[in-house]
Amino acid sequence: MDRLIYTSLSAMRGAMARQAATANNLANVNTAGFRGEIAAAQALWVTGGEIQPRALASEQVLGADMREGAVTETGRSLDIAIDGDALLAVQAPNGDEGYTRRGDLQLSDSGLLTTGDGNPVQGDQGPIALPPADNVKIDRDGSIWVVPLGGDPNQPQLIDRLKLASPAGSAIVKGLDGLFRVEGGGALPADPQARVTSGSLEGSNVETTSALVEMIEASRAWETQMKLISAAREIDTASADLMRLD
Template identity: 45%
Template sequence: MDRMLYIAMSGAKEAMLQQANTTNNLANANTVGFKRDLEAFKAVPIDGPGYGSRVYTQDQGIGTDFSSGPMISTGNPLDIAVKGQGWIAVQGPNGREAYTRAGQLKIDGNGILTTSQGYPVMGSSGPISIPPSDKVDIGSDGTITVRPNGQQPNALAVVDRIKLVNPPESNLVKGASGLMQTRNGAPVPADANVSVESGMVEGSNVNTVESMVRMISLARQYELQVKTMKAAEQNDQASAQLIRLG
C-alpha cells in the first residue's frame, strides 16, 4: 500500500511544481523580452533492501526556451529589439555582467542608460552615460549618437556603443532576477554580427493559449494523483478491517 501512496505523492508534488512554473510563465506573457521557463522531470528508482518497486519523480531543474518573441513597434527611439540571435549586456544586481532581450531602455536621473527594470546598459568600457541631449539615436550596431542640448541639428556626437553579445545558449542560465548569465559568471566578448532595430521591442515568447491548456491539464493530473492517494488510504483501512475480523 505504501508503494502506491509513495508514487502518487511524488507525482502530485511535481505536478504542483509544474503548475507553479506554468503560472509564472503566464504571468509574464506581456513582459518585454521574457523567455519562458521549461521544466524537466525523470523517474528515479529507489534503491534499498528488498525488491525495487518504488520510483520517485525527480525534478531535473528549470530550463529556458530561447525562441524569439514577436517584434512590437513602439516608435520610441530608445527602444531596441535584437534581430535574430544575440543579447544586450547589462550590469546585474550583483554588479556582474548579465544579458537580456528586454530592450525597453530609458535614461535615469543620473544620465545612465538603463533597462526598464533599472539595470545599467553596458557599453565599450562599462555602463553607458548619456549627456543632456535634445535627441538620442541608436544605430543597428548599437552605436549611440546624440545631439547635445542647444546644438545645431547637424552637431551630432557618438557617445558609446551598446555591448551586444551572442554566447552559446548552452552556456546561459537564468538568474533569480530574470537576467541571463554565463554558467561560470564570466563576461563574454562583444559580437559585431549582432544587430538591433530601433523603435521596436521584443515581446514575451509565452504562448498564452498553450499555457492555459497546460494549467488545466496539470490540475487534472494533480487531482488524479490525490484520488490515487485517497484510494490507497481506503485500501489500507479495508485491509486493517479484514485483519481485525480475522
C-alpha cells in the same frame, strides 16, 4: 501502501513545479523580450534490491525557450529589438553581468540607461550614462549618439556602444531574476556582428493558449495524485479493519 503515498507525493511536487513555471510564463506574457521557461519531468528509479519496484517523479525548470518573439514597431528612440540570438549585457542586482532580450530601455533621473526592469545597461565602458540631450539615436551596431541640449543636430556625439553578446558556443542558464548568465560564472564576449533595430520592440515568446493548456494539465495531474493518496488511505483503513477481525 506507504510506497504509493511517497510516489504520489513526488508526482505532486512535480506538478507544483510545472504549475509554477507555467504561471510565471503567463504573468510575463506582455513582458518585452521575455523567454518562456521550460519544465520537464523524469523518472527516478528506486534502486537497492534485485528489481526496481517503483519510480519517483522529478520535474524542474530545465531551461528557456529561446525562440524569438514578435517584433512591433513603436517609433520610440530608446526601444530596440535585438536581431538573431544576440543578448544585451546588463548589470544584475548582485553586481554580476547578466544578459537579457529586453529592449524597452529607459533613462533614470541621473541619466543612467536601464532596461524596463531597472537593470543598468552595459556598454564598452561599463554602465552607460547619457548627458541631458535633445535627441538620442541608437545605430544598428548599438552605437549611441546624442545631440546635447542646445547642440547642433548635424553634429551628434558618440557616447558608447551597447554590449551585445552571442551565446553561441557557451552554456547559459536563466536565473530567478529573469536574467541569463554563463553557467559556472564568467562573461560572454562582445559580438561585433550583432545588430539591433531601433524604434521597435520584441515581445514575449510565450503563447497564451499553450500556457493555459499546460496549466490545466498540471492541475489535472495534481488531482489524479490526490485520488491515489485517497485510495491509499482507504486501503490502509480496510487493512486495519481486517486485522481487528477475530
